[in-house]
Amino acid sequence: MQYLGVEYSVKHMPELDPDFIPFGVWLEAYARGAEKPLTIALERDQGKISVRETKIHGTPEMAEADYRYVERYVKFLLWSIGGFRIWICGDSALAQRLQRAYTLSGERAFDVQFMQDVYEVPFEVIDCTPEQLPQANESSVAIGGHMEGCRIGFDAGGSDRKVSAVIDGKTVYSEEVVWHPKTEPDPQYHFNGIVEAFRTAASKMPRVDGIGVSSAGVFIGNSPMVSALFLKVPREKRELVKTIYDRAAREIGDVPIVVANDGDVTALAGAMGLECGSVMGMAMGTSEAVGYVDAEGKVLGWLNELAFAPVDLFEDAMADEWSTDIGVGCKYFSQDAVIKLAPRAGIELDSALTPAEKLKVVQNLMEKGDSRARRIFASIGAYLAHTLKLYCRFYDVHHMIVLGRVMSGLGGSVILETCLSILNEEYPELAQKVRVMLPDEKTRRVGQSVAAASLPELRKNA
Structure with a gap:
């Protein structure tokens, strides 16, 4: 195959997307x-x-x-x-x-x-010029893994919020509450929901020593600088959003709070479960959420917003509605990928359904053994194998944990099986280096909100 004068080779293309040009494969061929x-x-x-x-x-x-x-x-x-x-x-x-x-x-x-x-x-x-080029200045940061004391772990999702009360690493209470942050313009709605969750967890413990938060978005300190959760909040009210988690913590008391991107907390949960580092977590849900912890179990201080990073060079690929760019990860590793591929497999989805409902239709067909649904998930598995080659050029990955609603049920098994098969056949060195897997039982026990609870380091007098 050829693109812009560069010859590249791919044996196993995604069946439902034969025009896919994997950036990692093309990049390697271009570099020669x-x-x-x-x-x-x-x-x-x-x-x-x-x-x-x-x-x-x-x-x-x-x-x-x-x-x-x-x-x-x-x-x-x-x-x-x-x-x-x-x-x-x-x-x-x-x-x-x-x-x-x-x-x-x-x-x-x-x-x-x-x-x-x-x-x-x-x-x-x-x-x-070379003389003007700045010198590298990198630093990684230790994240989480603190289990002592009475802690609140909060996981702020786009359709539900989860909170756990954790005492010395053991979950004593956990709840999941439906909410609708993405459609709510009033920051008070968000604040009230967060405080309610904190107070519920606090009521299940003798005291609160620390609060950890896992949330979608990009953070500087504890401030959500950009987050889909606050998408409808007007720009003139951004200052209220930037302080929302710190203000909510003060409602509980003078306790340390640490907020981290949900992708990094996913990777942390994986590292805690596997008891090792060099872990990338990828959640395929409403969008693609990615996090990474290095060999020492630290985060790099990077955005890791790979939903907007290119994976496909095909110039007529589907555009992302938000960023307007084409070929970016959110259209390949999310429910949008399933919806995109469904008509190509011969499955017509009711336009009145929500994206989550459309995904469920395809997953139900998969559970019934529908071969059209299987082709969809197999194509996503091919996307994943070829894209892993790209991600491993930028991250030192030894363990990749894939999760999220797209990975649930038989469809997730097909994605994983297809990915592993292609890695073994086309990229054997990568297959030997990287273990791609669903969360194991220990990682599931750690969970997102429990990993979040481990984020703050407690004060000496706590």
């Missing part, structure tokens, strides 16, 4: 003839800087392939690591083209606005 050095640096909060050295072809006939590679590579770095400033060193023409794309009126306007909302500084792309 690339000789011109290019350095990319990204700056994010607290002066942290990530530097990546790569190569491009740098010839007139490969100009479009060079730009496609660099633009997608930068896009992946931006959504995996995060940043408000990008330095490009080694090719001014490419840097200037990226400068035009990454403006509020350019094709990457969503990315620019998102990162400005996260870091609260203007976004910029800098064409720089």
Whole structure:
């Protein structure tokens, strides 16, 4: 197969998506003839800087392939690591083209606005010389694993909220309550729901020593800078949202609270269950949520918002409605992937159904042995195998835990079986290095809200 003059090979394509161009496979093929050095640096909060050295072809006939590679590579770095400033060193023409794309009126306007909302500084792309290129400044952070004392663990989901009361690592109470944060514009609704959950858990213990929160979104400290949970809250009320978890904790008392992205807490739960590091957690639900803990069980301080990171280079791939970009992870590893593939398998879904209801229709067909439904989940399994090759270029993954409502039932088993089969046949080295699995029983016992409860380190006098 060929794309932009680059020959690449894929033996097992997703059956229902034969036009899929796996970015990781194409990237590796592109790199074989690339000789011109290019350095990319990204700056994010607290002066942290990530530097990546790569190569491009740098010839007139490969100009479009060079730009496609660099633009997608930068896009992946931006959504995996995060940043408000990008330095490009080694090719001014490419840097200037990226400068035009990454403006509020350019094709990457969503990315620019998102990162400005996260870091609260203007976004910029800098064409720089080697002398101007900043030095790397990375630091990982220990996360969770503290089980002593009386703790509240809160998991803020888009359709329900879960809270646990945990005493010395043992769950003494847990509840799940339906709520609708994504459609509610009043921040008081969110605040009241969070406080109610905290108080319920607190009532089941003699005291509260700490609170840990797992929540969708991007956080600076405990502040949700951007989160789908608060999607309908007006921008002028953002300050109330930024302090919502700290304010809710004060309703319980003077106790430490730590808020973390739900993807990172998923990875933490996996690391606690497996008792090891280098764990990536991927939840396939409403969207794609990803988290990662390194070999030491620490988080990197990255965004890990891979729902918006490219996985498919096909130029007529389905667009994500929010970011407006095509070929990004949320359309391949979520209920949207099932809905996208259903008509290609010959399954017509009632347009009046919600996305979650449409997923359930396909899952029910799968439970009845419908071969059309099986082809859908097998195609997602193929997506996963080829994309794992991409993710492992950016993360040192030894264990990948896949979960979420898309992975439930027989459909999840088909996704996993297909992924493992393709890894063994096409990527044997990767198959030996990475263990891809559903959560084991111990990881399930740890759970999201219990892992969240382990986030805060207790004060010495607690």
